[in-house]
Amino acid sequence: MYKAACLVLALFAVALAVPSTYDTEHVWKAGNLSYVVPDNAVLGGFDPYGFNTYVGRVIYANSILPARVVVETGVAYFNTETLSSKLLVYDILVAERNVNYVWVRSFDGFYEKGAVAVGTTNKNERVFCCRAKTDGGVLIGTLLLSQKLCIIKHETLALRKFDKYEVLVAQAKGNGTLY
Structure with a gap:
């Protein structure tokens, strides 16, 4: 009985502890202040x-x-x-030879074909790159399709949520088709 209860408890704990996972479709390079920025790093905007x-x-x-x-x-x-x-430790997205990264207008959590996901949340929901013009810059934010909003905050300014924004999309070079 004791072993069965421990097994049930362990399975329950594993089910609740859904690990986040990295995107493996695109190339990400480790970065911090001491690393050289790759020439093919993907530009996201300006602060x-x-x-x-x-x-x-x-x-x-x-x-x-x-x-x-x-x-x-x-x-x-x-x-x-x-x-x-x-944070001071991060990964930077780099462009491969056969892929173009473009920003596509989107709204209300609509899934754009080829949208770049960085990984998943602890609830196993995919997280996408979005951006919008705000606070004197074009800033990258967090897009959770379930929230239907691009979430952006810069330093001490207020948290902003946009229902119209741009999504980063990967396109195959040459024929213009989406990834």
Whole structure:
């Protein structure tokens, strides 16, 4: 009886502890201030201070989230549904020879074919890269299709949620078809 109860408890714990997983469809390179930025890093926009930002991802609270990386400072800014923070260790998306990355207008959590997912949340929901013009820049945010919003926050400014935004999409070079 004791062994059966332990087995049931262990299975229940495993079911609740859904691990987040990385995107493996695209090429991501490890980054921090001491690493050289790859020439083919994917540009994501610019911040209010005029720095270019690159598409990145970070691990936070058992989720893998999109990040806007400012390579000059070595900081990756990211958002959840409730907060914004920054980390000094991240991955940067790099373009492969046969793939173009483009920003496509989207809205209301619509799934764009070829949308780039960075990974999943701790609830096993895919997380996508989005961006919008706000707070004096074009900032990368977090898109959860279930939320139907692009979530963006920059430093001390208010958390913003956009129902119209752009989504990062991968396209095969040459024929223009989506990934």
